[in-house]
Amino acid sequence: MRRLKTALIGTGFMGKVHTDAIRRLGYVDIVAVAASTIGEAQAFADSHGIPTATDDASTIFADPSLDAVHILTPNALHFPMAKAALLAGKNVICEKPLTVTSAEAAELLEIAENKKLAHCVEHNLRCYPVVQHIRRMRENGDLGDILIVQGTYSQDWLLYDTDWNWRVEASANGALRAMGDVGSHWMDTIQHLTGLPITAVCADLQTFHKTRKRPKGSVETFSGKTLQPTDYTSVPVTTEDFGAVLVHLGDRARGAFTVSQMSAGRKNNFAFEIFGSKCGVAWSQERPDELWIGHRNTPNQVIIKDPSLLDPRAAAYADLPGGHGEGYDDTHKQVFKRFYARVADPSAPVDYPTFADGLLGMRLLEKVLESATSRSWVNV
Ligand SMILES: NC(=O)c1ccc[n+]([C@@H]2O[C@H](COP(=O)([O-])OP(=O)(O)OC[C@H]3O[C@@H](n4cnc5c(N)ncnc54)[C@H](O)[C@@H]3O)[C@@H](O)[C@H]2O)c1
Numbered sequence: 001m002r003r004l005k006t007a008l009i010g011t012g013f014m015g016k017v018h019t020d021a022i023r024r025l026g027y028v029d030i031v032a033v034a035a036s037t038i039g040e041a042q043a044f045a046d047s048h049g050i051p052t053a054t055d056d057a058s059t060i061f062a063d064p065s066l067d068a069v070h071i072l073t074p075n076a077l078h079f080p081m082a083k084a085a086l087l088a089g090k091n092v093i094c095e096k097p098l099t100v101t102s103a104e105a106a107e108l109l110e111i112a113e114n115k116k117l118a119h120c121v122e123h124n125l126r127c128y129p130v131v132q133h134i135r136r137m138r139e140n141g142d143l144g145d146i147l148i149v150q151g152t153y154s155q156d157w158l159l160y161d162t163d164w165n166w167r168v169e170a171s172a173n174g175a176l177r178a179m180g181d182v183g184s185h186w187m188d189t190i191q192h193l194t195g196l197p198i199t200a201v202c203a204d205l206q207t208f209h210k211t212r213k214r215p216k217g218s219v220e221t222f223s224g225k226t227l228q229p230t231d232y233t234s235v236p237v238t239t240e241d242f243g244a245v246l247v248h249l250g251d252r253a254r255g256a257f258t259v260s261q262m263s264a265g266r267k268n269n270f271a272f273e274i275f276g277s278k279c280g281v282a283w284s285q286e287r288p289d290e291l292w293i294g295h296r297n298t299p300n301q302v303i304i305k306d307p308s309l310l311d312p313r314a315a316a317y318a319d320l321p322g323g324h325g326e327g328y329d330d331t332h333k334q335v336f337k338r339f340y341a342r343v344a345d346p347s348a349p350v351d352y353p354t355f356a357d358g359l360l361g362m363r364l365l366e367k368v369l370e371s372a373t374s375r376s377w378v379n380v
Pocket of ligand 1: 035
């Protein structure tokens with residue numbers, strides 16, 4: 001495999017996760033990083049052995065030797081950063097949600113396609129091995145006709161009004177917070193697994209803390225619990241803490257899900273159940289190697305991730321034998337494996353979430369907002 005060069009724009013939570021996962025591929029070198037300050041970028045580069053650090057991402061996009069760029073900034077910067085990278089001829093992986101409007105997402109997709117560049121939106125949560133097994137069960141007809149989907153994506157890290165992050169501010173995050181941050185993953189995964197598009201939504205959103213106390217210093221993602229709340233500014237909040245959405249999938253299936261960043265004790269509970277005419281399946285990210293399969297007339301089953309027992313196409317998402325857990329960071333590696341295979345060889349399959357999925361996600365988020373605002377069903 002030819003060695004490839006890549007760079008990261010953003011060195012926060014995702015900067016660390018992407019660095020680890022890229023390096024596990026073995027043939028992709030991270031040659032530069034950018035952050036909002038040169039101090040942050042340099043500290044990250046020093047501690048991770050990366051040669052170049054900058055607070056000006058345009059200098060990274062101008063490097064002709066780079067094959068790809070990862071956009072890992074707050075959401076509102078995804079569009080200008082990804083657009084500049086694409087126009088400079090880079091293949092792009094962008095974190096989710098792809099942009100803050102569907103018009104921006106459509107523009108990115110068009111540029112990437114016109115320039116024949118690889119493009120990926122980081123909906124990594126599709127890539128747990130047993131989640132992929134559900135995809136293949138559905139394709140094989142094992143679930144029967146899809147009837148009902150339900151679930152949640154619940155966290156607790158913004159429970160208190162002293163919890164703060166850039167996601168709280170619509171100017172950095174976009175209009176929808178819990179829906180955009182974690183609801184985008186729920187909707188992406190459920191459509192990927194069922195093969196059905198969400199065709200209508202009826203949404204209810206709630207912002208429990210209409211004002212939050214913003215610390216005067218900067219705050220890293222998930223670090224709020226360690227702060228001493230002594231020096232805050234009270235600011236009004238418009239982004240939602242909680243959302244509940246009824247959905248139609250295709251022309252027959254029905255479902256519902258909730259999203260929350262204020263559910264005490266739920267750290268990262270992405271969970272869903274899919275019920276078909278033959279059987280049901282249930283999965284939760286808090287026990288990622290376990291797949292529950294429910295039957296009407298025979299005992300239910302719990303399958304533990306074991307590549308030798310999974311559908312071979314799902315087993316390709318497991319790099320360790322049974323009994324050896326694979327978790328959140330492995331899902332990023334599974335996306336990158338497939339993305340960089342395509343960067344190295346443009347005839348390789350596109351078996352990863354693309355900007356087309358990111359655009360669909362943005363359209364859905366806009367419909368959710370329209371539904372919640374109008375207090376009515378909205379067709380997608
Ligand atoms: N796929 C997932 O599972 C997952 C998980 C968490 C976050 N995310 C997404 O990743 C993105 C980043 O989230 P995070 O939690 O890592 O945020 P973070 O606050 O931890 O990090 C953001 C980074 O962006 C950098 N940045 C800000 N402005 C910049 C600029 N002008 N130029 C260069 N760098 C700049 C900051 O310096 C910081 O390093 C978000 O879009 C988020 O939705 C995805």
